[in-house]
Amino acid sequence: MGGLDIETEEGRREALRRMLTIRAFDSEAGDRFADGEIPGFVHLYIGEEAVGVGTCASLEDEDYIASTHRGHGHCIAKGLDPKYMMAELYGKAEGYCNGKGGSMHIADVDAGMLGANGIVGAGPPLATGAALSIDYQDRDQVAVGFLGDGAVAQGQVHEAMNLAATWDLPAIFVIENNHYGEGTPVEEQHNVDNLSDTAQAYDIPGLTVDGMDVTAVAEAVGEARARARAGDGPSLIEAETYRYRGHYEGDEEPYRDEDEIERWKARDPIDSFKERLIDRGELTAEEFDELEHEIEAEIEAAVEYAQSAEPPAPHEAYEDMFAETPPEIERFATAARTDGGERIEDSRSTSDRSRSEGGERR
Amino acid sequence: MARVGLVVNPAAGRDIRRLTGGASVVDNYAKRRVADCVLEGLTAVADRPSVRLMPDRSGIADHILEEAPDAIEAEALEMPVENTAADTRRAAARFREAGVGAVVVLGGDGTTRDVASEIGSVPVVAVSTGTNNVVPSAVDGTVAGVAAALVATGAVLAADVVDRHGRIEARAETPNGEKRLTALAAAEVSSRSFIGSRALLDPDDLRGGVVSRARPGDIGLPAIAGALEPVAPDEPGGVAVRLTDPENSPRTARAVLAPGVVATVGIESCERVDSDEPVTFEVPDGVVGADGERELELTDASVEFRVRSDGPRLVDVDAALTIGANAGAFALEATDAPPAPED
Numbered sequence: 001m002g003g004l005d006i007e008t009e010e011g012r013r014e015a016l017r018r019m020l021t022i023r024a025f026d027s028e029a030g031d032r033f034a035d036g037e038i039p040g041f042v043h044l045y046i047g048e049e050a051v052g053v054g055t056c057a058s059l060e061d062e063d064y065i066a067s068t069h070r071g072h073g074h075c076i077a078k079g080l081d082p083k084y085m086m087a088e089l090y091g092k093a094e095g096y097c098n099g100k101g102g103s104m105h106i107a108d109v110d111a112g113m114l115g116a117n118g119i120v121g122a123g124p125p126l127a128t129g130a131a132l133s134i135d136y137q138d139r140d141q142v143a144v145g146f147l148g149d150g151a152v153a154q155g156q157v158h159e160a161m162n163l164a165a166t167w168d169l170p171a172i173f174v175i176e177n178n179h180y181g182e183g184t185p186v187e188e189q190h191n192v193d194n195l196s197d198t199a200q201a202y203d204i205p206g207l208t209v210d211g212m213d214v215t216a217v218a219e220a221v222g223e224a225r226a227r228a229r230a231g232d233g234p235s236l237i238e239a240e241t242y243r244y245r246g247h248y249e250g251d252e253e254p255y256r257d258e259d260e261i262e263r264w265k266a267r268d269p270i271d272s273f274k275e276r277l278i279d280r281g282e283l284t285a286e287e288f289d290e291l292e293h294e295i296e297a298e299i300e301a302a303v304e305y306a307q308s309a310e311p312p313a314p315h316e317a318y319e320d321m322f323a324e325t326p327p328e329i330e331r332f333a334t335a336a337r338t339d340g341g342e343r344i345e346d347s348r349s350t351s352d353r354s355r356s357e358g359g360e361r362r
Numbered sequence: 363m364a365r366v367g368l369v370v371n372p373a374a375g376r377d378i379r380r381l382t383g384g385a386s387v388v389d390n391y392a393k394r395r396v397a398d399c400v401l402e403g404l405t406a407v408a409d410r411p412s413v414r415l416m417p418d419r420s421g422i423a424d425h426i427l428e429e430a431p432d433a434i435e436a437e438a439l440e441m442p443v444e445n446t447a448a449d450t451r452r453a454a455a456r457f458r459e460a461g462v463g464a465v466v467v468l469g470g471d472g473t474t475r476d477v478a479s480e481i482g483s484v485p486v487v488a489v490s491t492g493t494n495n496v497v498p499s500a501v502d503g504t505v506a507g508v509a510a511a512l513v514a515t516g517a518v519l520a521a522d523v524v525d526r527h528g529r530i531e532a533r534a535e536t537p538n539g540e541k542r543l544t545a546l547a548a549a550e551v552s553s554r555s556f557i558g559s560r561a562l563l564d565p566d567d568l569r570g571g572v573v574s575r576a577r578p579g580d581i582g583l584p585a586i587a588g589a590l591e592p593v594a595p596d597e598p599g600g601v602a603v604r605l606t607d608p609e610n611s612p613r614t615a616r617a618v619l620a621p622g623v624v625a626t627v628g629i630e631s632c633e634r635v636d637s638d639e640p641v642t643f644e645v646p647d648g649v650v651g652a653d654g655e656r657e658l659e660l661t662d663a664s665v666e667f668r669v670r671s672d673g674p675r676l677v678d679v680d681a682a683l684t685i686g687a688n689a690g691a692f693a694l695e696a697t698d699a700p701p702a703p704e705d
Contacts, residue, residue, distance in 0.1 A: 187420070193421075194372075194390075209378070213557065220381070276556075276659060279536075280661045
């Protein structure tokens with residue numbers, strides 16, 4: 001799965017399904033994290049679904065995305081399987097990173113998902129690198145780097161955009177402006193009003209779209225992709241959106257009030273898209289409810305799968321870290337072993353794993 | 363003391379035409395500088411008006427207040443700021459209620475339309491900072507400020523220098539009830555299904571619409587109509603245009619559809635319409651736009667357009683300065699003259 005054509009009824013239904021899947025996945029992840037079942041941290045994408053889905057709707061299967069710390073939505077939008085995502089959140093061996101990455105490191109290179117990332121602003125350099133590889137190998141792809149509003153001021157983001165612009169690389173940078181960098185309002189972080197204005201510094205087009213409207217994001221990314229494939233270089237798209245939940249689960253959110261949250265919820269990306277599809281006569285309220293139930297069941301099944309799956313074995317702790325394990329790690333890993341066993345040479349890669357329905361591999 | 367209202371729209375000028383057309387970027391720094399020029403322009407008359415600003419969350423109004431010339435008393439309106447077009451409409455209503463003598467608008471067709479919806483008969487000096495604009499003029503901010511000062515202070519009679527622009531009302535009958543919108547220069551019908559990134563991008567999607575003015579020098583649907591049936595901005599009535607595939611059309615026109623986009627369109631019909639005369643388009647699946655931006659998503663709808671004559675009263679900046687000069691507004695008596703600069 002990857003691109004879907006939002007110009008078709010089928011594509012719109014799929015866009016709605018993916019937005020609902022993201023919301024159901026993250027609602028469940030938030031609950032399970034609160035219950036103490038999920039280790040580490042989770043950053044939820046609820047409210048921002050139209051950005052990830054709108055972006056991926058205008059990409060082809062072969063295109064790359066590089067995500068953020070708030071990456072579950074990007075994964076689902078790109079077609080990753082919630083089952084193995086949930087297993088990864090639970091730290092289980094069947095997860096996308098064999099349970100060693102967790103929420104902030106889900107990656108599936110074969111699906112074009114280069115990874116969520118715990119480092120603020122680390123997506124754009126990966127996207128620029130991927131775009132360079134595309135350019136170098138003359139392939140018909142693009143690479144998208146997602147970043148948050150806070151990341152716009154990061155040095156590596158500047159380097160990545162500058163290089164991509166200077167070399168006319170087929171990259172697209174998508175700023176998810178959810179109006180807060182952790183707890184700091186966007187206007188207290190940046191001197192420009194529209195973050196897309198920063199594009200001028202790189203001599204590339206920058207535009208701002210409604211990040212609560214999946215059709216707006218899809219159209220902008222579609223034009224940016226066409227520009228990139230025409231060899232005209234990268235574009236910067238700012239999508240104005242909002243996260244309904246705290247920066248992290250447990251955030252007490254002293255920096256905003258309920259009225260503000262309600263104002264944004266009134267423009268909910270799923271509700272508004274649902275209403276538009278109903279108005280168009282291509283969806284009924286009953287069909288929507290059915291779809292929602294179906295997706296909730298899918299997510300419940302993903303949780304059950306993750307709960308019952310096995311964690312990675314202790315002796316696998318040093319596997320999957322490097323393409324070729326450096327000798328010093330090898331020595332350290334051997335010394336650290338307590339079971340006296342042999343190191344297993346070939347760790348699982350995600351591409352060996354069969355996928356459940358909806359996540360089949362090319 | 364005479365008062366001038368100032369609206370600077372922080373959101374104007376960042377849409378997708380950056381990517382697809384030849385539109386240029388006007389950032390907030392540039393807008394602020396234009397606004398500074400407007401305030402400087404207000405000092406050109408002896409009887410200097412005070413100025414009231416629309417507040418915003420972008421710091422534009424704050425910067426303008428900091429930079430305001432000493433001779434100009436400037437204040438921001440006290441009103442809630444939502445960071446949406448509602449701010450512009452609210453500010454315009456406040457300006458009207460407060461009885462300002464003129465309003466200067468820095469923005470595009472959309473901002474001017476939002477001001478027009480609430481400003482009543484207050485003269486409007488519309489300065490283009492948006493993407494592709496038909497209504498506001500690309501005039502220097504300082505000169506615009508001078509014009510606003512002349513009109514607001516009564517040095518020039520508003521009636522001598524304003525043109526009443528038209529507007530277009532669209533009323534859509536849909537299976538889910540009635541929907542309405544208002545446009546200033548053009549209400550377009552597009553075959554695109556969704557609002558998307560708002561701009562009317564592809565000439566192939568444009569099915570036609572109704573314009574309240576039609577000049578070849580305009581941009582978009584008014585330019586198409588202007589190529590065949592020119593109508594001045596202050597003339598009553600407008601033009602209804604229906605487009606078709608240029609390949610199969612005996613009549614075509616080439617027109618500027620957006621900055622950097624000249625296209626050939628097929629003309630099915632292009633006819634003058636009187637004020638208040640209904641024009642109907644059937645929209646099985648499409649969008650109705652206002653002044654170059656997609657606004658209303660419709661399916662199985664019948665849309666009725668009517669050109670109205672009661673749009674905003676727009677100040678002709680050139681005429682205001684010419685009449686002002688003729689009336690001696692800039693030729694100060696010795697007692698009014700500012701002190702000579704020290705060399």
